[in-house]
Amino acid sequence: MPELPEVETISRSLTEKIIGKKIFQVEVFMAKLIKTHHVEQFKAVLKGLTIRDIARRGKYLIINFQEGWSLVVHLRMTGQLVVRQAQDEIIKHTHAVFTFEDKTQLRFIDIRQFGTMHLVMNDKLDEISGIQTLGPEPLGEDFTLPYLISALAGKKTKIKAFLLDQKWIAGLGNIYVDEALFQAKIHPLKEAGNLTRTEIERLFHAVRETIKAGIEHRGTTLKDYVDAEGNKGTFQFRLKAYGRSGQACSTCGSLIIREKVAGRSSHICPKCQILDTLDNNMVTE
DNA sequence: AATTGTACCTGTCAGC
DNA sequence: TGCTGACAGGTACAAT
Numbered sequence: 001m002p003e004l005p006e007v008e009t010i011s012r013s014l015t016e017k018i019i020g021k022k023i024f025q026v027e028v029f030m031a032k033l034i035k036t037h038h039v040e041q042f043k044a045v046l047k048g049l050t051i052r053d054i055a056r057r058g059k060y061l062i063i064n065f066q067e068g069w070s071l072v073v074h075l076r077m078t079g080q081l082v083v084r085q086a087q088d089e090i091i092k093h094t095h096a097v098f099t100f101e102d103k104t105q106l107r108f109i110d111i112r113q114f115g116t117m118h119l120v121m122n123d124k125l126d127e128i129s130g131i132q133t134l135g136p137e138p139l140g141e142d143f144t145l146p147y148l149i150s151a152l153a154g155k156k157t158k159i160k161a162f163l164l165d166q167k168w169i170a171g172l173g174n175i176y177v178d179e180a181l182f183q184a185k186i187h188p189l190k191e192a193g194n195l196t197r198t199e200i201e202r203l204f205h206a207v208r209e210t211i212k213a214g215i216e217h218r219g220t221t222l223k224d225y226v227d228a229e230g231n232k233g234t235f236q237f238r239l240k241a242y243g244r245s246g247q248a249c250s251t252c253g254s255l256i257i258r259e260k261v262a263g264r265s266s267h268i269c270p271k272c273q274i275l276d277t278l279d280n281n282m283v284t285e
Numbered sequence: 286a287a288t289t290g291t292a293c294c295t296g297t298c299a300g301c
Numbered sequence: 302t303g304c305t306g307a308c309a310g311g312t313a314c315a316a317t
Binding site: 111112114 | 287295296
């Protein structure tokens with residue numbers, strides 16, 4: 001479910017709801033979700049901690065406590081973090097519940113059970129392997145045109161695989177990669193190291209604008225995604241490529257096609273997103 | 286070293 | 302109606 005814009009929206013909506021709250025009780029119904037501690041230790045550490053702030057890095061949501069601990073949550077495909085009242089019904093697939101002293105609860109719900117939680121001291125976030133290797137934030141000051149040019153240089157991999165790889169840019173997933181490539185008019189199969197200077201410039205701006213727009217519209221709800229209050233996003237109504245196979249391209253009217261690239265469904269305008277720009281290789285895929 | 290395939294899960298939907 | 306197979310927002314690890 002959640003890529004950077006969704007996790008950012010959850011982070012912001014959680015900030016409004018649970019900053020300053022103190023944990024009264026922790027319940028875990030699915031032990032494998034906790035990656036750093038045995039369940040009993042996990043509960044013992046968290047009980048009595050007070051939430052200082054909520055942050056995000058890539059697709060990781062980070063709950064920082066005043067006492068120095070950080071709870072790092074990754075929602076993978078179908079995870080949700082929602083705030084409810086203690087008396088509200090516990091729905092199916094609820095795997096952890098954090099009850100605060102005021103009887104509000106933070107609940108972790110995850111149909112496919114891929115989500116993870118790490119509990120570490122705040123200065124040890126880098127010990128989480130997925131965080132340690134994250135590339136720059138697309139909206140941060142480390143993500144610059146010169147950075148993108150040098151990161152792409154000489155890469156044999158397909159541009160789609162490059163963009164999905166969290167070590168080059170943090171937070172992009174299948175939806176926003178397809179949208180950014182559509183905006184930049186670049187075919188997902190194009191070899192990363194073969195992009196022209198103009199294409200790289202277009203891609204740089206397309207990545208930033210797509211992510212910004214996703215955040216502005218509070219994320220994309222295809223099916224499961226909701227923010228901390230249970231609200232859906234609205235960016236799904238503005239998608240131009242993802243999920244639109246068989247529909248007309250908003251730029252040229254050609255039909256959007258779907259094709260597997262880098263193991264993922266990819267949505268492409270066959271006319272706007274050209275693969276062949278003279279400098280490309282002649283190997284047919 | 287870099288790239289691809291597979292595994293992890295449940296739910297949904299199209300086709301028969 | 303079932304049943305089957307493909308597919309779904311992600312990532313870690315094995316295999317090549």
